[in-house]
Amino acid sequence: MKYAYFPGCSLKSSGRAFEESMLKLFAHLEIELEELDDWNCCGATAYMSVDETSAAALAARNLALAEKMALPLAVPCAGCYGVLRKSAHLQKDYPAIQKQVKDGLTAIGLSYTGAQEIKHPLQILAQDLGPKAMRSKVKKPLKGLKVACYYGCKLVRPEAPFDNQHDPQTMETLLKGVGARVVDFPMKTACCGGSLTGTIPDVGLELSWAILHDAHRREADVIATACPLCQFNLECYQEDIQEKHPDLKPIPVVYFTQLMGIAMGLSPEDMALHRQVVPLTPILQEKGILDSGAAKKSPPRQEHDA
Amino acid sequence: MSLNPESNGKEEVRIGFFVCHCGTNIAGMIDVEEVAKYVATLPNVVVSKDYKYMCSDAGQDLIVQDIKEHRLNRIVVAACSPLLHERTFRTATMRGGINPFFCHMVNIREHGSWVHSEKASATEKAKAVARGAIGRVKFHKPLEKRKEPVEPAVMVLGGGIAGIQAALTVANSGKRVYLVERDATIGGHMAYFDKTFPTLDCAACILTPKMSEVGAHPNITLWTYSDVEQITGYVGNYKVRVKHRPRYIIEKDCVGCLDCIDHCVFKNGNTDDEFNQGLSKRKPVYIPFPQAVPKIVAIDPNACDFLAKGKCDQTCIPSCDKNAIDFTQKETFDDIKVGAIIVATGFKTFDAKRKPLYGYGKHQNVYTALEVERLVTSSGPTEGHVVLRDGRTPKSVGIVHCVGSRDHQTNRWCSRVCCMYSLKLAHLIKEHTNAEIYNFYIDMRCPGKGYEEFYERLLEEGNHFIRGRVAEVTDAAQTKDEEGKLVIRVEDTLAGFARRIPVDMVVLATGLEPREDANDVRRMFNISCSTEGFFLERHPKLAPVSTTTDGLFLAGACQGPKDIPDTVAQAGAAAAEAMALMDAGFVEMEPMTSEVDELRCSGCKTCLNMCPYSAIGRDDAKGVAVINPVLCKGCGVCVAACPSGAITQNLFEDQEIFAEIKEILAHA
Numbered sequence: 001m002k003y004a005y006f007p008g009c010s011l012k013s014s015g016r017a018f019e020e021s022m023l024k025l026f027a028h029l030e031i032e033l034e035e036l037d038d039w040n041c042c043g044a045t046a047y048m049s050v051d052e053t054s055a056a057a058l059a060a061r062n063l064a065l066a067e068k069m070a071l072p073l074a075v076p077c078a079g080c081y082g083v084l085r086k087s088a089h090l091q092k093d094y095p096a097i098q099k100q101v102k103d104g105l106t107a108i109g110l111s112y113t114g115a116q117e118i119k120h121p122l123q124i125l126a127q128d129l130g131p132k133a134m135r136s137k138v139k140k141p142l143k144g145l146k147v148a149c150y151y152g153c154k155l156v157r158p159e160a161p162f163d164n165q166h167d168p169q170t171m172e173t174l175l176k177g178v179g180a181r182v183v184d185f186p187m188k189t190a191c192c193g194g195s196l197t198g199t200i201p202d203v204g205l206e207l208s209w210a211i212l213h214d215a216h217r218r219e220a221d222v223i224a225t226a227c228p229l230c231q232f233n234l235e236c237y238q239e240d241i242q243e244k245h246p247d248l249k250p251i252p253v254v255y256f257t258q259l260m261g262i263a264m265g266l267s268p269e270d271m272a273l274h275r276q277v278v279p280l281t282p283i284l285q286e287k288g289i290l291d292s293g294a295a296k297k298s299p300p301r302q303e304h305d306a
Numbered sequence: 307m308s309l310n311p312e313s314n315g316k317e318e319v320r321i322g323f324f325v326c327h328c329g330t331n332i333a334g335m336i337d338v339e340e341v342a343k344y345v346a347t348l349p350n351v352v353v354s355k356d357y358k359y360m361c362s363d364a365g366q367d368l369i370v371q372d373i374k375e376h377r378l379n380r381i382v383v384a385a386c387s388p389l390l391h392e393r394t395f396r397t398a399t400m401r402g403g404i405n406p407f408f409c410h411m412v413n414i415r416e417h418g419s420w421v422h423s424e425k426a427s428a429t430e431k432a433k434a435v436a437r438g439a440i441g442r443v444k445f446h447k448p449l450e451k452r453k454e455p456v457e458p459a460v461m462v463l464g465g466g467i468a469g470i471q472a473a474l475t476v477a478n479s480g481k482r483v484y485l486v487e488r489d490a491t492i493g494g495h496m497a498y499f500d501k502t503f504p505t506l507d508c509a510a511c512i513l514t515p516k517m518s519e520v521g522a523h524p525n526i527t528l529w530t531y532s533d534v535e536q537i538t539g540y541v542g543n544y545k546v547r548v549k550h551r552p553r554y555i556i557e558k559d560c561v562g563c564l565d566c567i568d569h570c571v572f573k574n575g576n577t578d579d580e581f582n583q584g585l586s587k588r589k590p591v592y593i594p595f596p597q598a599v600p601k602i603v604a605i606d607p608n609a610c611d612f613l614a615k616g617k618c619d620q621t622c623i624p625s626c627d628k629n630a631i632d633f634t635q636k637e638t639f640d641d642i643k644v645g646a647i648i649v650a651t652g653f654k655t656f657d658a659k660r661k662p663l664y665g666y667g668k669h670q671n672v673y674t675a676l677e678v679e680r681l682v683t684s685s686g687p688t689e690g691h692v693v694l695r696d697g698r699t700p701k702s703v704g705i706v707h708c709v710g711s712r713d714h715q716t717n718r719w720c721s722r723v724c725c726m727y728s729l730k731l732a733h734l735i736k737e738h739t740n741a742e743i744y745n746f747y748i749d750m751r752c753p754g755k756g757y758e759e760f761y762e763r764l765l766e767e768g769n770h771f772i773r774g775r776v777a778e779v780t781d782a783a784q785t786k787d788e789e790g791k792l793v794i795r796v797e798d799t800l801a802g803f804a805r806r807i808p809v810d811m812v813v814l815a816t817g818l819e820p821r822e823d824a825n826d827v828r829r830m831f832n833i834s835c836s837t838e839g840f841f842l843e844r845h846p847k848l849a850p851v852s853t854t855t856d857g858l859f860l861a862g863a864c865q866g867p868k869d870i871p872d873t874v875a876q877a878g879a880a881a882a883e884a885m886a887l888m889d890a891g892f893v894e895m896e897p898m899t900s901e902v903d904e905l906r907c908s909g910c911k912t913c914l915n916m917c918p919y920s921a922i923g924r925d926d927a928k929g930v931a932v933i934n935p936v937l938c939k940g941c942g943v944c945v946a947a948c949p950s951g952a953i954t955q956n957l958f959e960d961q962e963i964f965a966e967i968k969e970i971l972a973h974a
Contacts, residue, residue, distance in 0.1 A: 167662045186780045214782040 001128060003119070004066040004073045005033035008042055008080035015077065015228030017272035021257040022076055022121055024270045028261070029129060029137065033074055036065045042080040045194075052090065053097050057104045059087035063118070064110035072117040074124060078154040078227035081120050088114055120155065121257065122226055123162040126170045131177045139265030141179025144287045147259065148185045148220035149175065150211065152192055152230040165189070171224060171256050178263035183218040187211045192230040197237055208233050209241045215251055221283050224256040231255060235277050252280040262289065319444045322353040322378040323436065324369060326360035326385035328415055335419035337429045341384065344433050348440050352376050361391050366398040373402030380446065381409040382439045384432065387416045405448035407897065407957065412439045434970050441969030442962045449897035449956055454936060456542035457645040458888045460881075461486060463534060463827075466494020467870060468650035468862025468877040470516050475881035476648075477525035481888055484642055485520060486548055487530045491598035492517055494652055498581070498676060500683040500690075502870055503730040504760035510597065510685070517599040530600060535639065537830060538920065540937055541857030542645045542893040552635035553604035554613070559630035562601035566591050569625035571618055577609040579687070583677045586687035591622055595685065605631075646857045646884035649841065650877065651827055653863035656710025656717065656816040664709060664814055665779040669792055670695045672779060672812040675727060682734045692738040700741050700810035704794045705732055706776045707747040711817030719838055721817035722867040725751045728815045729764050735813075736767060744770045744807055746796055754871070772807070774799045779812050818867040831858055840866045851880040856893070859883050898940035898957040904930045906952035913944035913953065 011019035026033055039062050047055040063084060066073040075081040091098045092114055105111055119128070149171040156168045163170045166189060172182045190211055196204030212234060215223050225231050235253035242248050254276065261271040268274070268290065273281050284290040323345045327333035338356040346354035353372050357365050360383060372378055381402075383395045388411040396406035414432040422428035458481050462473045465487030473485045485492070496502075497517075499509035520526055529548060536547040567589055575587025581594045590609035593601065605613065605622075612618035612633060623631050658666035658674050666672045671694050673681075684690035693699055705728045711721040725747065732743045750771070752761045765771065774796040783789045784806070791808035798805050820839035821827075828835055832855045834842040841864050844852040851859045859880035862873045887893065909929035914922050921937035922944060924930070933944070933953075945953045954960070 164662070186778075186782045210782070210784055213784060217783065 002032040002071055004069045004071040005035045006039055006062055006073055006075045006080060008077040010077050010228035014232050017275040018076055018228055018255045020272040021255055021261050024266055025257050025261040028264055028266060036062060042083045044079055044083060048083060053100050056087040056090045056097055057101045059084050060101045060105060060112050063088060064105050064112040067112055067116050072119055074119055074121060076121050078152055079229060082154040084118050088118060122170045126174055127162060134177060137264050138178050140263055140289050142259060142263050142289055143179050145180045146183055146219060146221045147175050147180045148183050148215040148218060148223045149188055150223050150225045151188050152227040153189060155226055157189055175259060178260055183220050187214045192233040197233050205237055205241050208237055209245055212248060212251060216249060222280055223251060223253045224259055225253060226256055250278045252276055252278040254280055319350045319380055320352045320378050321350045321380040321382060321440055321443060322372050323351055324360055324383045325356045327358045328386060332415050332419045335422055335425055335428050336414060336432045340429055341432050341436060345436050348437060350444060351440060352378060360385050361394050369398040370402040373404060379404055379408060380443045382443055384412040384414045384436050387413045407449040408446050410439050410443045412436055438966040438970035442966035445962045445965060451894040451897055453892040453894055454542050455892050456888050457643045459644045460646045460648060460884045461546055461644045462648045462650060464650035464652055465492030466650060466652045466862060467496045468873045470520055471874045471877035472648045472650060472861050472881045473520055473526055475878055476884055477523050479885050483526045485526055485528045486532050486534060488533055490530055490604040491594045492520060498679050500679055501730060503726045504756040514597040521599040544644050544647055546642050546644060548640045550638045552637060554633055554635050555603055556630045556632050557602055559628040560602040561628060565625045566603060566622040566631060569621045571621050582680045582687045585677055585680055645888050648859045648861050648880045648884060649831060649864060650861040651821060651864040653818040654821045656819055658709055658814045658816050660716055661709055663778045666814055669781060671792055675731060675813055675815050678731055678813050682738060692735055694811060699739050702742040702809040703735050703811045703813060704744045704807060704809040705813045705815060707815045709814040709816045712748060717817055717819055723869045724815040724817060726757055729760055731813060732764055732769050744772060746772050746774060746776045748775055772796060772798050818863060851876055851883055857887060896940060899935045899938040900933050900944055900953050900955040902931050902933055903952045906950050907931055908950050912949060913947050916943050916947045
């Protein structure tokens with residue numbers, strides 16, 4: 001199994017834990033990822049709102065690069081995943097946009113036909129690889145670990161080809177497959193606040209709080225996510241949120257790939273657990289999933305790394 | 307022998323052409339005077355006139371007069387669709403003294419003025435199609451409509467309030483009625499209801515007398531637990547095979563004492579009671595509800611130990627004084643002949659699980675409206691106490707409107723009854739519990755007699771109405787007040803902000819949709835359907851209970867969502883249509899049927915399987931196909947299919963069609 005891989009900016013910066021854990025996990029599962037050569041910014045939501053055609057073209061360059069490799073494209077960042085799929089959709093169903101994008105791509109010697117699928121790692125693991133292939137690889141089942149699976153607003157909404165847009169279950173299936181307990185989590189597709197945590201913190205932090213609060217109510221040990229912005233918002237602002245909600249207890253927010261890798265016996269360092277702001281390792285030790293020695297081996301968190 | 311001396315040149319063909327203005331409907335886009343002037347120049351045209359309204363008495367008289375005055379023997383009318391007025395002009399032609407099938411209509415309204423926007427070319431098109439008609443009409447032959455007697459009996463399919471009303475109306479006129487119902491009792495959805503809006507009269511009190519009347523009526527043969535297996539024939543002469551599923555009870559012997567239920571090996575119910583929407587359990591031997599008609603028990607083969615597993619003490623058998631229990635029963639069949647059929651198969655309610663955000667099936671205190679109907683009924687599972695599944699009485703209730711209605715993700719149509727039944731349930735729940743009631747609506751649709759007044763009454767009773775489609779029903783509490791409750795998230799579009807309203811109980815006002823097997827019924831009876839799957843009436847305004855199949859009528863919600871008053875009115879209309887058919891005593895059959903030229907037919911049987919009406923047989927002695935003119939609908943499929951060109955269809959003979967095409971293309 002081989003995919004072209006579009007990391008996007010987050011996975012190279014604030015979301016490094018996602019990239020590091022995913023690359024290690026996929027290698028372990030013998031899924032090959034080949035990073036696009038000379039990929040560019042997906043444009044994110046901002047550009048799509050300002051100029052749809054230009055945004056579609058910007059994203060289409062990445063799609064065209066993947067098509068040149070004749071491989072389906074793996075896109076882990078929920079934002080990039082949404083934008084790239086939207087570009088493909090605009091090109092497919094809106095002839096005027098398609099023509100302009102095509103002209104643009106032709107000018108730089110590229111072309112895009114829509115022949116290659118755009119896939120999220122959740123879909124690759126759950127559907128392309130399948131739970132059967134993973135079962136035998138589970139070395140440290142996440143027994144007793146209660147996980148709230150959080151997808152965020154971008155991954156399956158307004159629609160995604162691999163799951164229901166209101167009550168997605170892919171992450172639950174994967175994590176249950178490696179022994180975790182998943183809690184019922186109706187906030188799983190609620191908005192984390194997005195960039196509002198930075199621009200209008202009063203509003204943005206409140207949205208993040210609602211998700212963290214419900215995870216606590218349901219006694220989750222950890223929130224698993226698949227989106228770097230969600231991970232950042234939910235984990236890094238917990239102290240700010242506590243100013244208004246002093247009752248809020250810290251809860252680690254990790255990428256689903258990190259949990260899966262741990263369950264497959266990969267090391268906490270490989271799964272980038274040292275990058276957590278709210279540490280997960282003590283919880284895993286408490287549950288007996290990691291032995292106490294494992295934590296000592298992990299390097300200290302590097303303050304300026306993220 | 308030629309039926310057509312005129313076209314043989316023995317008599318001169320004299321054509322009258324009449325073009326209609328239809329007010330400005332046609333004349334606004336087509337220069338009708340120009341068309342009349344042009345047609346006057348065509349060969350064989352003796353008279354060519356335009357007139358404001360050809361369908362008016364004066365317009366028709368014009369045709370009658372001109373036939374007599376100018377010895378016309380062919381008529382062409384350029385006007386609206388033949389669906390509307392072909393009969394009018396054929397009748398006028400006949401009044402003029404010539405065979406009605408010498409008249410031909412050209413549609414220059416629906417196919418002309420209404421669909422074009424450029425006058426000159428629309429006029430040219432009208433001239434071309436008129437020229438085609440002038441070309442073909444000279445080959446028309448005189449045809450006769452055949453008359454067939456009508457069987458004075460009606461089958462009503464479905465025993466809800468629509469079927470009950472239709473059956474009683476027909477039966478009271480002295481005709482025989484066969485009422486075929488799938489379930490163990492008649493009554494349909496109405497039997498579930500406690501009260502009816504807007505008058506709040508007791509549903510059972512008005513329904514059960516009608517049910518008993520059906521059961522006792524000398525002119526009604528009531529078959530429950532029965533399905534239509536097969537249907538053949540045509541208007542006036544339908545042959546229907548009805549299948550009776552075994553209920554393992556000898557119907558004529560059961561007196562409805564219900565002793566067998568007490569003596570069933572199951573002390574308590576072991577299967578969901580459908581009548582209570584699964585809110586209670588029933589035994590395998592059961593009667594749906596105390597007033598069921600017929601008052602006969604049935605044994606559910608899936609729940610009965612003996613029928614499902616072959617092992618049971620069968621304590622029910624000795625408990626029956628009448629020896630009416632018979633586990634050896636098999637399916638039986640009845641073949642009946644009826645003149646007309648009324649389809650009243652009803653609806654099903656929207657499956658609330660299709661809206662996962664509303665939490666039905668996930669949160670136990672989310673109910674469907676039909677479940678709440680059973681909760682408020684004194685004969686229901688809680689004897690009329692509105693209590694939650696954990697026994698608590700709700701202090702606050704949210705009623706979510708338009709669940710599976712007016713929704714592009716599920717059903718786009720308005721289900722028409724939900725606003726009103728939501729008001730009724732709001733009133734009843736408040737009456738039973740004094741709870742705070744919140745209605746969440748998109749628009750309040752209360753357009754019926756006394757309906758708006760009922761809405762006002764509910765407003766005055768202190769119910770809350772919040773305008774906005776509910777986004778979500780969740781147990782993700784954010785405050786202490788919300789803990790343990792269901793939170794309804796909604797944008798209040800009047801107040802202009804998003805709200806979270808915690809309640810103890812949520813009622814989903816589920817919409818109406820076609821039954822799961824509506825398509826099977828439709829195919830069996832040859833009924834069309836609209837895009838949403840409800841059965842299609844022949845005309846939405848002027849033939850609302852007829853279908854495109856003659857002698858087949860629609861009543862009730864199988865045709866579209868409707869409330870009880872509308873259903874009863876429609877059922878009466880369907881009954882009247884069926885009675886009119888029977889009182890006429892005969893039906894006229896359209897003569898545009900197909901015929902086989904025996905000399906050219908090679909007997910290859912190609913046409914036999916093509917005929918959608920099973921109208922073609924084979925005369926094995928002669929080795930040729932034979933078309934039954936009574937069954938033939940004149941679709942023309944066999945004509946096109948015949949490799950030897952041995953089949954011709956009246957009014958669509960080759961020479962007629964080719965002449966028409968040739969003339970239309972003459973100046974193209």
